[in-house]
Amino acid sequence: MSTLQKALVLPVKQGTFTLQSINIPTPGSGQLLVKVHAAALNPADWIVQKYGILVENYPTVLGSDIAGIVEAVGDGVQGFEQGDRVFSQGSIDGLRAGFQQYSLFNVNITAKIPADMTFDQAATIPLGLATAARGLYTSSAPESSESEGTQLTAPWEGDGRGKYTGKPLVVFGASSSVGQYVLQLARLSGFSPIIGTASLRHTDYLKSLGATHIIDRALPADSLRSEVEKITSEPLEVIYNVVPQAATQDIAFDLLAPSGCLVTVLPLAKAEYSKRVIWVPRNHAVVVSLYKALPDLLKEAAIRPNRVVLLHGGLNGVVGGLEQLENNLVSGVKLVVRPQETA
Ligand SMILES: NC(=O)c1ccc[n+]([C@@H]2O[C@H](COP(=O)([O-])OP(=O)(O)OC[C@H]3O[C@@H](n4cnc5c(N)ncnc54)[C@H](OP(=O)(O)O)[C@@H]3O)[C@@H](O)[C@H]2O)c1
Structure with missing residues (x-):
């Protein structure tokens, strides 16, 4: 496997999103390395870029909603293995982020994707x-x-x-x-x-x-x-x-x-x-307790994903999608990109 991946990097505070080649991270204790098949867009992503709030350390990668396949498992991880289909909420540290091809997941806020749910749908759930x-x-x-x-x-x-x-x-x-x-x-x-x-x-x-x-x-x-x-x-x-x-x-x-x-x-x-x-x-704590209950809630379809609108071009679709969100053009759906389809 290559050690490099494509990522949509925000190089500096209020900078311009730029497609770059960056290192694939290594999972630490209690973490998974996940090949990202779908990432959803959120208002926070354009708000961070436009107003320079919430994130202090740059360069960074955004994207809080991530779904994919486990590629590697860190120390001490139980209940997950390579090949599992999973989703998780990202963070503002740039490593656990969706707008890149590989992301780290913390296992205590990771859930397996039910067999009848797509990566695109699963990515609409976390945040x-x-x-x-x-x-x-x-x-x-x-x-x-x-x-x-x-x-x-x-x-x-x-x-x-x-x-x-x-x-x-x-x-x-x-x-x-x-x-x-x-x-x-x-x-x-x-x-x-x-x-x-x-x-x-x-x-x-x-x-x-x-x-x-x-x-x-x-x-x-x-x-x-x-x-x-x-x-x-x-x-x-x-x-x-x-x-x-x-x-x-x-x-x-x-x-x-x-x-x-x-x-x-x-x-x-x-x-x-x-x-x-x-x-x-x-x-x-409430999110961790939710993730423990999520497999059962998803199984009984008590929690269903948002409806998906797929943006084309992989990570190149993010910027246009964020403009739609900023201009209040998104209505009752979640915008999703597939980072592996980035040209
Ligand atoms: N504090 C946090 O941790 C946190 C986390 C996530 C999100 N947020 C914030 O929560 C807000 C929603 O996020 P989201 O991702 O759920 O947004 P979203 O799905 O993009 O919101 C779009 C929806 O807002 C509805 N809407 C807009 N103006 C409305 C109004 N005046 N009355 C009723 N509905 C209205 C639209 O409804 P119609 O299409 O039906 O017209 C549209 O479906 C954002 O401001 C976001 O920044 C905060």
Whole structure:
């Protein structure tokens, strides 16, 4: 095997993505080396490049959603072997990244891909699902500094499955990648009704993932509020806002019960909160516990991947895809590239 691979490198902060030949890394203890067959694109990838945030060390490689085949196994690894089809969430260290032909995976956040799932589909799962889980279930993580999380028990832990039957949940941005996983986890938790905002063309699909009601996200703020209130008069203890806009945040905040918790994907300015608002916490423990449960959840199709739009040209497709994401042209699907097809 060659010691070199093609990678889409971000050479300096706010630099230009450049296709380069770089070394294939060696797996350390508890790691796998994976030949990357599919990598999904996320808003964070263009946000890092444009604003120079989140990543400190350059050159680096981005791409948080990765699926492929195990090429080599590091020391101490159990349960995985060469040839396994796997997916994992990448990181900002450049080594565990999707926009390259070989990536390292940490085994504690790696899952095997079911036989009936493609690499492209599997690559849509990691970041969106983990973000949904971290936002909804952080209170179950012992090491978390977020004492003020949702206080919900995850459906894969203890008596968590179906625990919140009869309680309503609202997700603003239900057709986003993260929103689709919030719907699926909310269904496993038993929430009902599960109310989402999205473009109405996605209604049937989002109902298949767990939404009981979809409200047209184009309605004016007052109508969004009154449509939710028509569906449920129960106190809204949990609202998950995946839309990074102040206007949506305000509606969500108004609808929230005084004792409730609003989860947001990005920190949004609001001078003082009179109710609990949490920015999706970093919570590695909940993600590790999720990955232990994932094989069973995937087997029973309780968690399904996002719908895929494949970008052509291998890693050369990434930059155009990130432009689509930045310009809000991605609707209800996940963009995916196949690094091995890079010319
Ligand atoms: N904190 C974290 O760890 C973390 C992790 C992952 C993502 N994020 C952030 O979470 C956000 C979503 O990420 P993603 O990957 O899920 O995004 P995405 O799939 O690219 O989001 C696109 C979707 O957003 C929906 N949307 C846009 N404006 C909306 C509005 N006003 N109301 C309702 N829906 C709206 C669109 O809905 P329609 O097509 O139905 O119109 C579209 O389906 C991004 O801001 C991202 O940076 C944060």
